[in-house]
Amino acid sequence: MRKFILKRLGQGIIVFMLICFFSYIIMFLIPGDPVYALYGANISPEQYQMYYKQLHLDQPLLLRFFNWFINFLRGDFGWSSRYRCSVNELIATRLPITMYIGILSLILTAFFGILFGVIASVKRGKWQDSVITVLANIGSTMPLFWIGVLGVYVFAIKLGWLPASGYTSPFIDLGLNLKQILLPVIAMAFCQVANITRLTRSNMLEVINDDFVRTARAKGITEHEVIFGHVIPNAISPVINMIGMLFRVVVAGSVAIEKIFNIPGMGQLMIVSITSKDVNPLQACIVVISTVVLIVNLLVDIIYALIDPRIRLQ
16 A cells, blocks of 8 residues: 555646656746736836846746746745735635535535436336436536536526625625535536436446345345445545546636636636736746646545555555
8 A cells, every 4th residue: 555655646746847847947938928917018118127037037047947847836926916925825715615615526426426326226127227317417517617607597696695795704704605606616516416327337237236235135134224325435535536636626616616606716816917927926826726736646546545455556
């Protein structure tokens, strides 16, 4: 197990360094002059040269990347010209919001996805299975942004049950916070619940037909004990792996959701940084989010290896 963890950790470090390198290089391949984008086109030639040197644009690209990478490892993400503050402050205030909504949507996805998948497999061929399967197939084809807009139109504009946008910290007003995040969390979880439901159902049906399940039933074990004691533990491993993989989908979906619901998280920060060509926050967002996803994937791999010892040999 220790060898397996060290191997996955080494792979994660290599991926992290590649992400840092390409996220830095790509920023300077975006069309437009970064000096004019940050300080406007009306600056004088003298000011242009001064800002050009302040941004270290007079240095070779690889040298700039090396200096940026060293500062990044030290926890210095640079300065945001758009927000006039350090990127560290922006990340510290916005990352918890994105993680908060993302983790809640992932919990919702795992709970209802597994629940509906188990019900559909146990009730195979009955009306419960037909209804869940049809809804899962429809849900898996719906775009995330469309679900968000539809939720705003129905529950905020037409019915007036929930606020259409905004975000309040749960430490300030928990009730208002729950109302504001309900639509974003459901919108982010909707499509993923459909995918988890379909995977859980297919894995459950495959395990239900195995010999050891028939043997358990022949011994007189109750159907409840067969399902929860034998079928689910043997069918859940691929589902856990997929839930971990969906975490990056949830984080990526925060860009659309935070834009629709005007939530001040990492997704909204990335959009503003792209439109204003504010390089430092954008680079920090990409690397920080990628690092979080890498850590989650590592934890999922470890859990998966604990459940299925065969994974450790790969």
